[in-house]
Amino acid sequence: MLELEDVSKRWSAAFSHHGINLSVGDGEFFVLLGPSGAGKSLLLELIAGFHSPDAGRIRIRGRDVTNLPPEKRNVGLVFQDQALFPHMTVRENIAYGLKGRVAGKEAAAERTERAAVMFRIEGVLDRPADLLSAGQRQRVALARALAIQPDLLLLDEPFSSLDPPLRQDLWREMKALHEKTGVTILHVTHDRGEAAVLGRRVAIIRNGRIEQVGADWSVFDEPVNQFVAEFTGGRNIYAGEARVAGEDCEFTSGSLTIVCVHKLHGPCKALIRPENIILSREPIHTSARNQFHCVVESLLSLGDVCEVTGRLGEHRMTSVVTARSVEDLEIRRGIPLYFSFKASSVHLFRDTTPPE
Amino acid sequence: MKQTNLVTSAFAVLGAMLILFLAVPVAAMMLRESPGSLWSTLAESEVRAALWVSVGAAAISTAISAVLGVPLGYLLARSQFRGKTLVQAVVDMPVVVPHTVAGIALLTVLGPQGLFGGPAGRLGIRFVDALPGTVAAMLFVSAPFLVNAARAGFEAINPRLEKVSRSLGASPARTFFRISLPLAFRPIVAGAVMSWARAVSEFGAVLVIAYYPRVGPTLIYERFTSFGLGGSRPIAVLLLIISLALFIALRTSAPGVKATNGGVRGA
Numbered sequence: 162m163l164e165l166e167d168v169s170k171r172w173s174a175a176f177s178h179h180g181i182n183l184s185v186g187d188g189e190f191f192v193l194l195g196p197s198g199a200g201k202s203l204l205l206e207l208i209a210g211f212h213s214p215d216a217g218r219i220r221i222r223g224r225d226v227t228n229l230p231p232e233k234r235n236v237g238l239v240f241q242d243q244a245l246f247p248h249m250t251v252r253e254n255i256a257y258g259l260k261g262r263v264a265g266k267e268a269a270a271e272r273t274e275r276a277a278v279m280f281r282i283e284g285v286l287d288r289p290a291d292l293l294s295a296g297q298r299q300r301v302a303l304a305r306a307l308a309i310q311p312d313l314l315l316l317d318e319p320f321s322s323l324d325p326p327l328r329q330d331l332w333r334e335m336k337a338l339h340e341k342t343g344v345t346i347l348h349v350t351h352d353r354g355e356a357a358v359l360g361r362r363v364a365i366i367r368n369g370r371i372e373q374v375g376a377d378w379s380v381f382d383e384p385v386n387q388f389v390a391e392f393t394g395g396r397n398i399y400a401g402e403a404r405v406a407g408e409d410c411e412f413t414s415g416s417l418t419i420v421c422v423h424k425l426h427g428p429c430k431a432l433i434r435p436e437n438i439i440l441s442r443e444p445i446h447t448s449a450r451n452q453f454h455c456v457v458e459s460l461l462s463l464g465d466v467c468e469v470t471g472r473l474g475e476h477r478m479t480s481v482v483t484a485r486s487v488e489d490l491e492i493r494r495g496i497p498l499y500f501s502f503k504a505s506s507v508h509l510f511r512d513t514t515p516p517e
Numbered sequence: 518m519k520q521t522n523l524v525t526s527a528f529a530v531l532g533a534m535l536i537l538f539l540a541v542p543v544a545a546m547m548l549r550e551s552p553g554s555l556w557s558t559l560a561e562s563e564v565r566a567a568l569w570v571s572v573g574a575a576a577i578s579t580a581i582s583a584v585l586g587v588p589l590g591y592l593l594a595r596s597q598f599r600g601k602t603l604v605q606a607v608v609d610m611p612v613v614v615p616h617t618v619a620g621i622a623l624l625t626v627l628g629p630q631g632l633f634g635g636p637a638g639r640l641g642i643r644f645v646d647a648l649p650g651t652v653a654a655m656l657f658v659s660a661p662f663l664v665n666a667a668r669a670g671f672e673a674i675n676p677r678l679e680k681v682s683r684s685l686g687a688s689p690a691r692t693f694f695r696i697s698l699p700l701a702f703r704p705i706v707a708g709a710v711m712s713w714a715r716a717v718s719e720f721g722a723v724l725v726i727a728y729y730p731r732v733g734p735t736l737i738y739e740r741f742t743s744f745g746l747g748g749s750r751p752i753a754v755l756l757l758i759i760s761l762a763l764f765i766a767l768r769t770s771a772p773g774v775k776a777t778n779g780g781v782r783g784a
Contacts, residue, residue, distance in 0.1 A: 206680075209680070209684055210683075210684075211680060211683070230683070230689075231680070231683040231684050232683050232684070232685075232686045232687055232688055234684075235686075236684055237684065237685075238680065238681055238684040240677045240680075240681070242675065242677065244675060244677040244678050244680070244681045246678060246681075246682075246696060247700070248699050248700060257682070257685050257687070257695075258685030258686050258687075260686070260687075261686060262686060305681075305685070306681075306684075306685075309685055309686060315684075
């Protein structure tokens with residue numbers, strides 16, 4: 162559907178895109194995740210056609226669009242600030258892209274109404290675009306981009322400026338909409354929660370380079386390097402050495418020895434996601450083969466969940482549990498707790514993070 | 518009650534002195550003339566002709582500024598090109614060039630032996646002591662106001678509006694006429710009004726290149742040197758009234774879209 166082949170572009174002395182390869186399948190909801198300044202938006206601008214790459218090809222639906230102007234690419238675009246045309250009504254905004262695309266005024270009017278109904282904004286069609294609520298503005302922007310029936314919909318942090326409850330509403334709507342229309346979506350965000358909710362496949366971008374591409378779970382659970390591990394919220398990362406021993410692999414970092422299923426040999430790092438660590442007052446007998454007796458050092462309440470950090474020799478280990486478990490287990494600072502996790506919850510990786 | 522502090526009070530006093538200095542002479546001049554003397558002055562065909570030339574030539578000059586200056590303003594706002602700083606400096610230059618110097622510079626190229634004046638003369642277009650010369654002088658001194666207003670107007674538009682327009686299938690031309698120009702219309706009109714006002718008030722450059730047909734300021738100067746203050750003041754007041762009336766009318770009734778946050782960057 163969308164293919165980027167070795168796309169490079171030098172934007173300034175300080176920032177370039179280096180040999181970007183990316184492939185988004187037909188009807189896929191693909192998320193490009195990265196910190197601010199990683200080059201996410203500029204990459205979208207290359208795909209939308211506002212700049213030409215120095216090298217490489219961009220293909221949409223098999224058609225080479227590398228040198229086509231934006232108006233010939235049939236790509237929908239939604240920005241964080243919505244960019245509604247303030248001197249037009251909602252109806253005029255949505256119908257703007259239909260000129261020359263839909264034959265006849267009636268067909269265009271019908272298409273506009275349909276797009277408005279899909280986003281539940283049919284009640285404000287004749288309102289000036291600058292007199293809408295934040296949620297309505299975002300829906301108009303989406304309706305306007307989808308009305309042209311684009312081959313590809315590019316979303317540049319579309320929900321970042323919205324308040325959390327509204328943002329979550331729009332996530333749900335976006336998912337439903339994607340399932341209904343089957344439009345191919347490339348969604349840019351710096352919010353890993355948003356990426357986890359929306360994306361089927363995720364690419365992590367940093368400093369103009371794609372660090373990792375894969376299914377959402379694989380990027381979050383099996384990062385290829387320290388940057389991806391940290392950026393996707395990894396907390397328990399230990400540097401040490403792994404040794405394959407028979408069926409298993411043993412990872413050692415100072416006084417800490419962890420049994421893992423994942424096999425690697427030599428110096429590497431180990432990652433255990435906090436949500437995969439179970440806390441208990443007494444040793445538990447389960448399939449969890451790693452169990453450590455730690456003293457609780459700190460508790461950080463994050464609303465419904467709580468981060469519990471224990472101290473084990475020179476290492477710290479963090480688990481995320483529900484606020485309810487904190488009460489049930491009477492977790493307080495200074496008490497000893499068992500931190501348990503399965504051998505299969507440990508991910509080993511070589512730290513290939515290139516320097517900034 | 519609103520609190521005032523010493524600094525605010527001091528600034529208000531200083532500012533008031535300047536405002537009085539600007540407003541009192543104009544008011545005093547206008548109060549010295551009776552409606553009767555203005556009416557009889559307006560009855561003179563020479564006066565009416567000069568006022569017409571002032572207003573009309575300034576309008577032509579503003580129209581030329583708009584046709585040539587709005588595109589330039591857009592380029593300065595949106596494009597990066599080599600020599601942009603130099604182009605911007607040339608746009609701003611007329612503001613600092615003394616008016617008589619501007620007239621002499623124009624006469625050098627628009628005179629009968631000049632770079633443009635020569636070929637134009639063979640086509641039957643004369644600048645010296647003719648309306649084209651008046652318009653040229655006005656254009657030279659007033660164009661910067663329009664170009665800079667258009668530039669600021671375009672710069673204030675969120676560039677993403679233009680990007681979205683292109684992505685929706687609009688060509689660069691359609692994007693300009695449907696999005697950029699309507700959104701920058703108010704500042705451009707304001708710039709055109711400033712440009713027109715500046716053209717009407719021009720004397721030095723016009724005097725050097727085209728004494729005839731006389732514009733308002735030329736006639737005022739002529740009457741002043743021959744008949745003194747009393748002989749020139751009625752025309753001065755007439756020119757002022759016409760200028761202020763047109764200025765206020767255009768500034769308050771400028772059509773077009775309201776500047777709204779949606780169109781402004783960083784909204």
